[in-house]
Amino acid sequence: MKYFPTDWSEALDQLPRYLALSPGARRVVLAMRPSQGAGPTALGPFRDELLESGFVVPKGSGATVIPADAVRVVHTVLRAADRRRLWDDPTPGALMGYVEEHFTTEEMHATSGLRGWNFAADRADLTHMVTSVEWVESFLLADTRKAARAWESAHAAGSERRRFDDQHSWVATRRVVESLLAAPAPVPLASLAGHVPDVQTRDVATGLEAALRYLLVFLSLRGPECEPVVWVWPQVRARLGAPPPERPEAVEPAESFEAAWLMEDMTAVLAQAAGEPIRLRGSDQAIFAAARKAIEERMITVPDWTEIDGLEAEKRVEHAADVLRLAGYARRSGRSGQDLSLEPTKAGMEWLAASTRDRLAALVDLIRTSKARRPGTWYEEEGFEFFPVRLSADLPKTMDLRKWLTESFLGLPGEPVRVLDFLAYASERENPFLEALRDGTPLRIPWHGRRPTRHDWERLWGQILLQFLNDRLAPLGGARMGRTADGWLTFVLTDAGRYLLGAAKTFAYGTDAQAEVIVQPNFDVVFLAADPRLEAQFARLAQRVGTGPGVMFRLTRASVLAAAESGISAAQLLDTLRAASSRALPANVERQVSDWLGAVRRVQLRPTLLLECPDPETAARAMSAAGKQVRAITETVLELPGATTKDRNALVKKLRAQGVFVS
Incomplete structure (x- = not known):
């Protein structure tokens, strides 16, 4: 390591001199470069205090002072720990700076196992790795000296000394890590030995050095007192110290909301388009503001407390229009920038005329009958599929994520549960990705240029479950959302939700009115x-x-x-x-x-073409050439019904053969 010593005994022995200083004096010595020292201006009112403490000594006969030889080791350590205030801001970004401050490129590559040329990516991957639960777990699971030596060999540089060849060093490192995992907050460096009472102080120093080198624990100054503290990564401690999540239990929401608002939004959009095709902007093919506002007035209000993305009225209108197209109930027609519009299809008009329940059933059946067993990739054609997410993944063909997802939701009690409880349990205890990894199945998913950790796989599965709840179940009336008195979000499957997941043969919707x-x-x-x-x-x-x-x-x-x-x-x-x-x-x-x-009547409006002939003789020749394709309206005017481009071209060809030309 760049600045931390290989023998921490001397630094720990020198530390009391630093801790005896006032916070102001500490800040002076931390700003002091060892070779240059500090003059009267930099020392300010702390000159006498520093001289009396013996932490600094005069440099020659001048007014400048420099750190005493007896504290040079701890002074170097503390200055390095001050440059990266990790515990003032324990974020991955701060840790990346910490790693860059204290480790050489060779040490970083050795620890992570990478030998790449992209320094920034390698540093990010290392940071991600050492803040994962399995990093500390892998060390603790190496519970024999032989296993510990193998673990160290996998993460030490080739020229680096092997710390765990020594039994005392390995045991002390384990005890330091275990004691800091048990600590509820960062531990002052001065009291570290007291947290490991069964290990001699010198061995504690040895264990600290190894734990710092392999990024099992982290040292930094903290707060205005500039106190050196050491601890494990907070998220790792929280996870390792917590019991595994239990299966979600039923709770009582103080308020609830249930409605198939996506189906109702689609109905509102298609009803507007049925009256007159909805004009679309040429730039982004979105609905113009006037038509969108008319549609928004028909939409129901979804409570913000459901915490579902995309509830803004404009986004709901556009999403409904997109699903209508994917379902085949609407299509775009016309030309961009001219007459581009959204209009119903024949299937859409039939869907619009159906009952509320049947409209919802038709929409749910598109998902229910989908053959997809796993999310599609970004390169596949978009459709209204079972999964509302896409993965850039190379998953085994035998991996049936749909089965896992269905069992997770159907395994819940028939009463409301907290959403976070459900996600925590399913992410850790019913996770197909973790199960595959335990079986040795290779999973290849690009993860922002880094190797995925167990937390990443848990988070991915949790995101898939949450998005299915938010984008499939809740908007289609398949889940009743709720909120407890203390603000926790809840949900419970409805009959429509069980039908969507294949656990019911039918469902009712819109018949149990709650309001008068x-x-x-x-x-x-x-x-x-x-x-x-x-x-x-x-x-x-x-x-x-x-x-x-x-x-x-x-x-x-x-x-x-x-x-x-x-x-x-x-x-x-x-x-x-x-x-x-x-x-x-x-x-x-x-x-x-x-x-x-x-008083309602329906009439047919269809396009047609008229052939205006100069005289009855020409009209007769045109009738003879076209046959049944045209019919006479007057002696000189003929009608071409349908008037598609194909029909017109066929007629022009027939007339040309008889010497009758269309101008």
Whole structure:
């Protein structure tokens, strides 16, 4: 190591002289270069204190002082420890600076096992490795001197002396590490020996040197007192000192939320497109603001406390439009920058006309019947698949991540559990990646240029589970989200969630209204309590006038006709009103809605081409050449139904053969 000594006994013996100084005097000696010393200006009011302590001595006959020979070792150590205040900011970035400060390139490469040319990447990989649980575990699991020597040989430079050839050195190093793992906070260097009472002080110094060299413990100054402290990496201690997580237990949420808001958002977008294709921006193919605002007014509110990304209204609208395209319910048409728009497909119009439950079932079935057993890669074509994540991974074909994910969710009790409890348990105890590694199965996933640790595999599996909850279950009504009185996020699978995961043959949705809803004679719709499902249904039928309990919607001719245009029949609309209302529908409301819907008519609008001929004789020749492809409207005007490019080109070719040219 660059500045830490190979024999810490002398440094520990000299340390009391430094600790006897006041904080101000300590800062003076830490700023003092050994060869140059410090003059009166740098010493300030601490000159006498430093001279009396014997920590400094005059340099020649001048006013400059330099560190005494008796403290040069500890002075070098403390200055190096001060340059990287690790315990003031114990982050990976700070540790990278610590490693660069104290270790040579040869030592870093030897410790990590890398021999690369990218110094920054190698340093980052080493930092990541030594802050992992398995780094300290691997040392502690080497519980014989033979195993310890093998462990050291794997991490020591070729020319470096072997510390664990000595039995006392190996035992002392283990005891130093174990004692610091048991310490709840960084330990003052001066009291380290007291934490290892069964090891002689000289052996403690030997163990400290080895533990520092192999990055099992870390030394730095701390706070304004500039006190040297030593400790293990905090996250490693927290993990090694904690019992394994238990299976999640049921909790009682103080509030909850359940709604298939993705399906309802898709309905709102497609209903808007059914009336008129939605114009898209040419730059990013996003929906223009005016149309987006109209769609947002139909959307239900999802509580922010669910902590799900992408709940902003604009993001929800765009996500719904994307899923509509992936599901085949909508398509882009036109040209970018001109008439680019989003319009429903035939399948989309059929989906829009279905009941709420059937719309959700059709969407869930796209996921449920997916054949995917593991996430796709970034290079595969995008689709509305089972997994909402993608991995740049080389996973064995036998690895069925879908099975593991399904069992993790279905293994929960049928009552709410804390999300963090579920993720912690599944990440450590039901993790397919860790299971594969234990079986010796090679897993190759690029991990920001570094080798993945066990924590990385745990975090990856936890992220996959969380994203499935946030992007599949919750938005499709498959999970009821909740929050406890003290703020913990909870969830429980619903029937729709069990159906999505293949554990149920069917499910119900939208039939168990929780709120009392009253449709008044003046066409106002009053919600006496919140109910996101009913709110989503009324958003398709009525004009929103409020966002909370009270008057939330108003039935108008325009809103009823818009619902009819999106595919709702008169019977469906009235049945929805009757099922939602806690009282009988006012007679005038039912009669007026029926009248509005009774006046609805549907006509066909299709493109066509007209052939305008100069005289009846030319028209007759064109009719003869085209045959049944055209029909006469007048003596000189012919119609080409359909008018696709293919039809037009075929007609032009036939006419040209007869000497009739299209200008």
